[in-house]
Amino acid sequence: MPDISYLNALVIQVRRDILRQVHKVNSGHPGGSLGCTEFFVAMFQVIMDRKEGFEMDGIGEDLFFLSNGHISPVFYSVLARSGYFPVDELNTFRLINSRLQGHPTTHEGLPGIRVASGSLGQGMSVSIGAAQTKKLNNDDHLVFTLCGDGELQEGQNWEAIMYAAAHKVDNLVVTVDYNGQQIDGATDDVIPLGDLKAKFQAFGWDVLEIANGNDLQQVIDGMKKAKERTGNQKPVCVLMTTVMGNGVDFMMHTHAWHGKAPNDEQLEIGLSQNPETLGDY
């Protein structure tokens, strides 16, 4: 595992990447991206057993699927800084002829992406399929998925949750970004999610919680625990509480920055709160 001070520096640098990507094209989703920065760094730097390079089939390595594809800025930044493609390519985010589409896609052949996502509610089903293929291939690696909490309003998720338990897909860890926010406001005001822990448990899942998903060490410890809980006949769910917009004070604790880019002045404030660590692209 890389040194924790390096990982903390990487978190700050990824936040800068997120802000700069969305600012440049005046579009994209900084809020959820910032909230999941620690999670992505933990997954790609510590938790997942990954191979060098990228092959679509991902045999003999852990796989990751992003269901809430709109938080592509954090995904792209961490993929680039984990060696999947040149960091400079972050300059092309959302531009014409770029591999870094607004929402992640396989269509342009960007290494690290295994399915298109963006239309919500589909990633869990896809990851279940990938996990079942791993079992058929006698590949004992794991499949990880991240989905949004608001995204759980999509009914397909509950089809998938029911299926994964029925088929004992126990090589799957689904993490829910539990930030309580969605485009129109707080999830409690839009469509309350109720007791998510009880719901997943009632559907037959093993549920863990990460109380502060913006504490890197907590995320690492929580996801390690989740890995240990696989292979026990039950799919594993991690309810990870995060703060949307984490790390940029005026973006925190609000849905306002879900899908809005900072202006020049706001960018400068955001960057000043996250001084350059590993070098900007």
Place this chain on the structure above:
Amino acid sequence: MKKYTDSGKKDTRSGFGAGLTELGKKNDNVVALCADLTGSLKMDEFQANHPERFFQVGIAEANMMGIAAGMTIGGKIPFTGTFANFSTGRVYDQIRQSIAYSHKNVKICASHAGLTLGEDGATHQILEDIGLMKMLPGMTVINTCDFNQTKAATLAIADHQGPVYLRFGRPKVPNFTPEDQVFEIGKAVQLQEGNDVTIVATGHLVWEALEAAQTLHDQGISADVINIHTIKPLDSKAILASVGKTGCVVTAEEHNYYGGLGESVARVLAENAPAPQEFVATQDTFGESGTPAQLMDKYGLNAEAIVNAAKKVIGRK
């Protein structure tokens, strides 16, 4: 005229089942998923032979399409099975994003297509599915005409890299194509040679087209009959060669005239060699309950309708 013999009526869905059974034995990467219609789709034998490669999804088609997309990652070739309505319209966005746009090697196998589903009525009789699926970039669309062709198509699509929509039906229909046929995706099959009119038919309407050609022959009209099993990619060359000879065309399909085979043929002709065309298809309507024969008669999808359309289109030359 060539003679075609019905070797005994069989349902095309049983052709799919037979093909899947054979595939199960010869290709370990083939997996099958079904949304609570295993018997209707004739997937029982595959399920019995390979329980570890058969996945009962329950009544959850959206989830089934997503799982199938995911299963391709690692080299499996998933065949999904449910009715055509639930294979397309119900799950369009799942197919669009997770399968077509992501270019996943999923075979979407759809039974009970069209009016010939019969008594269940319009909720289940999809007449828009060909249009929905052919509009998806990269999607191959196949609509087979009898048991033997459906079995051959099922085997062939396993060897094709990329998403495929395979459409077939419920009723027993004449089985007249060769048992040992080689199914070539995108290649039209010339069934009759003629000079006065081209009849391009797909699915259950192919047999009707042969009967129509016989009736026309008896009245001194010779028809070129083309069996189009692959609607996308369409064999434009075969269609242009035939219409170049006859100067007019009738298209025949168990589908709405919006979005179906007829429109694809019209596009090919418009771009290359415009010619009069008549459409034997449903006229922008939903279906209803009834026996398959009653419905095909009421909605004008039979040999008689093809004969009338042929005479009309010849008059427009």
